[in-house]
Amino acid sequence: MGLLIVLLTLLLVGAVVVVVSAPLRAARAGAPELSSSGGDHAAGPLQLERLEQLEAAREAKYRELRDLELDFRTGKLSRADYEATDAQLRAEAIAILDRLDRVQAGEASLRTRGA
């Protein structure tokens, strides 16, 4: 039983070391998404994160537009207030879409250069 416990413990320790060290080994082997050497390769994950942030902001803005329309149609807003706020939100949405387009264009050019 003692030997079994020792073996199981060693197995666990080995598994932990393999799992925890995987990113370090990958970085040493030169995996681009984990490289800290900077340059175009390091920009990839940052681009992806920026993309996801902008997509989340876009979804949030679309939700605001839907909420606003629902508030108007359920009689909580006057037409004047609805139109004024709607125009403002649409302008904010367009600004997010423009930033998203720029980031997506930047990501595409990174991919082209990488290829």
Add this chain to the structure above:
Amino acid sequence: MAGLGYACLLLALAVCVYGIGASIYGVRTGRPEFTASGRRSMYALAGVLTAAFAVLEVAFLSNDFAFNTVADTSSRTTPGLYRAAAVWSSQEGSLLLWAWLMSIWSSLALFLTRRRLRDIAGYATAILLGFGAFFVSLMVFYANPFVTTTPAPAEGQGLDPLLRFPTMMIHPPMLYSGYTLCIVPLAFGMGALLARRLDADWIRAIRRFSFAAWLFLGAGILLGARWSYAELGWGGYWGWDAVENASLMPWLTGTAFLHSLMIQEKRGMLKVWNVSLALATGTLAIMGTFLVRSGVLNSIHAFGGQTLGVPFVILIGILIAGSIYLVVSRREMLRSEHRLDSLLSRESIFLANNVVLVGLCFVIFWGTYFPLISEALTGHEASVGPPWFDRYTVPLALMLVFLSGIGPLIAWRRATLANARRNFLAPLAIAFATLLGLELAGGAHKPLAVTMFCCAAFVLGSVGQEFVRGTRARRAMAGEASPRALLALMRRNRRRYGGYIAHVGMAVLFVGVAASSSFQHATELGLSPGQSARVGAYTVRYVRPTATVTPRYDAAHTGSTLSLGALLDVTKGGPRGPHVATLNPSEGYYASQDPSQGTVGSLIGGQAVSHVAMDAGITRDVWTAIQPDIEAPALKRIVELGNRTLPAQDAVVAIGVLAKTYLEHPPQAQFHLIDSPLVMWIWLGGMIVVGGGLIAIWPAPSAVRRRASVRARARAVRGLARA
């Protein structure tokens, strides 16, 4: 196998220490491979603690009494399912459950955010692993679940009979899941402050986890209330017990957080509120965990024995000091991006809602910790009881329910008075009609309860109006039939309508609380067979005594040696009124390990537990509990004679004789009888809240999300073209 369990704890501690270092190093030096390694340390921690938990669970299920925790809290006569749950009935086992659940939920949070918030996630990982290290250290140095005794005892002490109840199996895992999920927003909030990234990104990332924490905590609190009502034998569901309060406080601040984070997402406002609420909720969750283990407060929930007060106080001190420092030092970055457009807006209602919720939390905090504060200042311990809590929480609860009805009626940003008048008309009319009806029915002598009923009616009217108008609007836009329009409306606006349903659930729950508190009839008296008692609108007649013997055959299937009870006949009105129910409350007597009680006495000398019997309905519960007189001279003589003459292996014969004597010559028993209206509404309301919360949190199917995004994008572009 205890050695394997302890080795897992040591490995877990090492993983936490490494992970903290790797995460901080990765963030500070901009080396993502170290941040990723830190995140994987959390996954590894979850794996190692799963192994440790499995070792302990197997020990319980296989009756390995060499483990001290198994010997202290389980036995061969403890039913199997309760043995499985007994793992978390001890200090040591519950610490392991806490750490394990924390590692699981933290792993999930870090996995789902692995490609986002890189600068924040590294700090959050370090903080979460810090909590892991704290709880694992407690087990390694103070309360080791894998301590063994050689030779192993032949039998264990058995699970506390009070915990042998179905909801008690699930209540701690739900509550601990809630507590541990509260740590996730705290970690990400601190990470956002440390990384100085205080836009809405971190809010969006942890929103679902905050919701999940709120759901689990709420469900855990309700399950505990149900256990109190159906098992403890006092007839109530909430006693303002310190540990009950400790679980309610983070739920209150968590509720405030869920509401105000919507405002930061939409308008970039209330940043100070949000980060403070996230930190406060997590800290209160730790304080709740501290209360049961510190020995500082008296509670039925408290773990006896070793106290872990000092390490927890240090941790809580660090959390409070650290939170205050971070918020104050980053206050410039926490300025709102916009101001309130109007007092007549949903934002201002949410702000008022926050103030009330935090106020409620403060009142409960003061009343719960008052004994400590009093002792520290004056040297004398003092305590506050339910009347004090009721005096201050009821008005705040009324305000809360009323505000939850106003919110749906007012638009974001600004509403006009004319629109507000139109929207308030129907719900106010319903509230007023409710008031008239209750006054005519004679409810005037309970003004607070009547006010709560009217506020709840206002909420139901307000939400009902929203559903009707929303469905009508959807029909006008899409030309759908009403049922389909309603479904489509809810599918496209899950957060809004899920939230409305949760508000309805809260209103229903508070109606149940108000009615059962204010209009309850209760009586405690002694009855012999054939005698009756009146309680409220019902008559309860003691028909005959009941008795069951041996663990396998006890009436409530909880492993008691002997169960003595009574068959009760409940009729509406007088004794000859229509039959309502037949009830069989009983008292279970459990074995003890105390040899001084004698061979027979020790079979029933453990803790006696009341098994409540009730007839529960949508309009009222008839609740009964019995306390048989087991010390009656005839019964006591049997025990004494058995102790003198019977060896241990034959002692159960005397229990059979005792039961027979009880059936043939039953002594007068004490009964607690209650007629309580609308108690079922509390449980139903809670389920509605959970249902509404699940709808709000449920992700939209990706196809619907894409279609909605494409349509919204096209509209936005057209709008710009028009402009």
